Amino acid sequence: MYNIIGYDMSQHFLLSPAAKTLSLVKVMRMSHDEARDAVRNIRFADTDGAPYCPECGCCEAYDLRTRQVYKCKGCAKQYSLTSGTIFASRKLAIRDILAAIAIFINGAKGYSALQLSRDLSVDYKTAFVLLHKVRESIEIARNEGALSGSVEVDGAYFGGYVKPANEKKDRKDRRKKIHQSGKRQSVIVMRERGGRTITYVTATEAEGVALVAANVQHGSTVHADEASHWDKLAAYFPIKRINHQIAYSKNGACTNQAESFFSRLRRAEVGTHHHIAGKYLGAYDNRSRPTSALGRGLATQAKAKGHDPFRQS
Structure with missing residues (x-):
């Protein structure tokens, strides 16, 4: 192992x-x-x-x-x-x-x-x-240079919660953009196995493609899920994809460390800070750090x- x-x-x-x-x-x-x-x-x-x-x-x-x-x-x-x-x-x-x-x-x-x-x-x-x-x-x-080796990338959305109306007849479909607050943001994480973690806050997860290309050394192996926007990374890196509907790890491909980062960030949001969206989200998304x-x-x-x-x- x-x-x-x-x-x-x-x-x-x-x-x-x-x-x-x-x-x-x-x-x-x-x-x-x-x-x-x-x-x-x-x-x-x-x-x-x-x-x-x-x-x-x-x-x-x-x-x-x-x-x-x-x-x-x-x-x-x-x-x-x-x-x-x-x-x-x-x-x-x-x-x-x-x-x-x-x-x-x-x-x-x-x-x-x-x-x-x-x-x-x-x-x-x-x-x-x-x-x-x-x-x-x-x-x-x-932020001391490009990541290298095996790098796991992923994105997750935070903030933008809209409380549903009290009575069922007044509730809206919050999946539709017109009923959203517009404050939802995506955190993009790049985790170097055995090394550093770099994060960015963007409007959408698809914007992470350019960030990965700029912050990961070309020639490094990138691990990502099967979201379609990550397909563009194949032009820059050897890439391994994992379908989470089938398995968390298969044939050497996994994004478990990126998922672990988001797990801790969500626990921090729910159990510690309760609200870390908006302009402060970028300051709170660096929790995954060793004691060193x-x-x-x-x-x-x-x-x-x-x-x-x-x-x-």
Whole structure:
């Protein structure tokens, strides 16, 4: 049976040791200084934990301990552990940020801002913004190039629910476009076996054909169901098709990992967030991440200038 990230596929990933690399217990047992040391070693991993200026790259700095910031000896700019990253100008303690990341990453089916606000004893808006910062950092880190190897692709529709009228005589056929809200969107998922997951939000599943062609390395084997729009992928890739009316997996073709992604996303929609449609759907569709996303999720920050803050080698 095929191996993914070093564990047997007969065992679910969440039951494996690889899923327990980030522990909330370890974070909460840290002192404030230990939490800062942990973040500094991740942020400045390429210099063995020695801070450097995000503005000019100078490795020499004064440690202004009274304000817990550094002052660059080259350009005199003051910067903190989170300067130049998505967590810049944060007001929460470093340990609380690490705790929020641990809680979020270990929530296999999502984690609500309301629950996090209670767990960390912070305002709901604070928890909401913090979780979206983590989601944004994960999105930046996961888009690091084309997928390759065996890639499963699929699409599923979310949102646009129209509540039926109370009395049967007043109910409309909600399958017809005229009776729909127009808010239904399709999530396109591309899952590299043993690797990354890339998602996009589109109006229809058919729009996923161009996205797959742009985000999957040509020559890779693509697995898809028998929806007619996926036929066009045969012009770009060796393609394996699976008819779900006959089997979930047959002759090496399956989209089980793509279906697994949608299963967790739907559980997050129904049981955790209750409503993730509209403009926020694209932020919530990246739940399928291993716990190693602590390093990967903080890896590439949009605000960095020539450096990779929080890069973990």
